[in-house]
Amino acid sequence: MNLPFFIARKYFFSTRKRNFIHIISLVSMVGVAIGTMALVVVLSVFNGLEDLIRSLYQSFDPELQVQPYEGKSFVRTDSLYQVVLNTEGVALVTEVIEDNAYLRYMENEAVVKVKGVSDNFLDQNRLQNSIVAGRLLLQEGNIPYAVVGRGLQYRLGISISNDFYALQLYYPKNIQAGLTDPSRLTNRKLVMPSGVFALERQYDEQYVFVPLSLAQELMSYGDKRTSFEIKVAEGYSRSTVQKALSERLGTQFVVKNSDEQHASLLKAIRIEKLFVYLTFSFILAIASFNIFFSLTMLAIDKKKDIAVLRSMGATTSLVKKIFQFEGAIISLGGALIGLVAGLAVCFIQDRFGIISMGMESSILDAYPVKMNPLDFVFTGLSVIIITWLASFNPARLASKTSMAEHL
Structure with missing residues (x-):
């Protein structure tokens, strides 16, 4: 057995005192x-x-x-x-016209994003599971329909079952000088x-989702499109x-995947x-001060033992290793306990959803967790580095113990 580790273990697990x-x-x-458990969680x-x-x-967003x-x-x-x-691998191409417009329903109004999509949009199967009222219908024969968000429905008081009131969409025209008739300033x-x-x-x-043809007429886009949405x-x-x-497509176009469409949010x-x-590594560093003080006091308390070892031929390096191993036992033992406890907490939360997010949500009630092995690796590395730094000075102090003064 490694002698410095053997002595360090005896110091830590000694039941005599x-x-x-x-x-x-x-x-x-x-x-x-x-600290380790909190960081992992x-x-x-x-x-x-x-x-x-x-x-x-x-x-909501396309694959590409x-x-x-x-x-x-x-x-x-x-x-x-x-x-x-x-292009090989492309299953569907949906044409999209998307722009801001003014929406009025009865006496309520709002600025919205109107998204006009071609007929094959429904074949992408993206909104089917998100419909909470009415049905996912954009066109029936020659009659266009709109699908709106629930927030807009609440804010404007939109009733799906009321056949007497329609959504009124307005979009500004290219205004020419001298035009004074308000009805000619916008498309409706x-x-x-x-x-x-x-x-x-x-x-x-x-x-607000509408058919592509309605968006073309409303915004006077003609052959222009704002994007193609691709299903792979x-x-x-x-x-x-x-x-x-x-x-x-070359440099005139940008092809984005789902992450790149929200790059700024994911980066944040x-x-x-x-x-x-x-921050939590800093908290672990503060916790390591206890290790520093305990090892320093241990080095002072064990000066006679160190002097005996020195008289038996122990080198300065061996004495340093004893106290470095002592610090490793304290911190790595705590880290191992923390990692196991963090793993258990994450497993319980993932399985049973013990901790609620504290708000009503149709999407998720409890905090989501996903365990990443790299998080455990980096947490372990942080503990090792902090441990070595905390035990360095006490080990150096112990190695300077004078044999003549303590025997």
């Missing part, structure tokens, strides 16, 4: 365990929230989206459409609501299809997770 130093060592271990919650946001947006590199719209041509459609379209979707507040309070065929990876589309979550990791 439970003194104040031993109590501080146990308190240090508990502190490290609690919080990082797992951030992972769960990130996955939750991804799942919410994937229900083609947008112009500059400006908000591009001219849709048959050749361009065929280039996208005939009437459309009946057919359904209500509930997904996420950002969408529920803004979006089964058996193909999104990254492969994205790369192929980017190569075929990762930055927040990083700062949480740094």
